[in-house]
Amino acid sequence: MLTLATAMTVAVPLLLVSDERSLFYIPGPEDVRFQKISRTGNEKDWPFTVDDGTLSCVWSGGQKIVQFIETVPDDLDEHEVEGYVPDMVFVSSNPFDITLLNIGSRHLIVQVDTVEELIERMAPFERLGRRLCDQPRGTDIGPGEL
Numbered sequence: 270m271l272t273l274a275t276a277m278t279v280a281v282p283l284l285l286v287s288d289e290r291s292l293f294y295i296p297g298p299e300d301v302r303f304q305k306i307s308r309t310g311n312e313k314d315w316p317f318t319v320d321d322g323t324l325s326c327v328w329s330g331g332q333k334i335v336q337f338i339e340t341v342p343d344d345l346d347e348h349e350v351e352g353y354v355p356d357m358v359f360v361s362s363n364p365f366d367i368t369l370l371n372i373g374s375r376h377l378i379v380q381v382d383t384v385e386e387l388i389e390r391m392a393p394f395e396r397l398g399r400r401l402c403d404q405p406r407g408t409d410i411g412p413g414e415l
Contacts, residue, residue, distance in 0.1 A: 317379065
């Protein structure tokens with residue numbers, strides 16, 4: 270027990286200095302970052318089936334979680350828009366996250382032959398989303414920075 274207390278005494282200050290969140294950190298609205306992204310005309314490895322959406326990042330479970338959220342379709346009338354809940358997928362280079370966490374929203378991810386190909390397509394968006402977590406609220410990362 271004394272060893273655990275000693276380890277925590279050393280680890281907690283290091284955690285605070287490195288600006289990391291603990292496993293038990295509960296994010297608030299100030300911790301969420303959003304960035305609208307769109308497919309450019311010459312982009313061949315776009316991993317999503319829709320051409321635009323929102324990339325989000327939030328600290329959860331001690332790590333940065335990146336998600337892609339579809340844009341509300343333009344063809345909905347005002348009553349449909351009010352109750353519309355957009356679909357989202359987890360953006361990750363972890364095969365477990367890509368396959369199992371996105372089972373319910375596979376229609377938002379392009380069909381590929383292998384998980385490796387999907388990881389190659391998702392990795393740049395995961396990096397962008399993780400950088401988003403480090404930015405001040407309201408920061409807009411330009412398309413050339415992807």
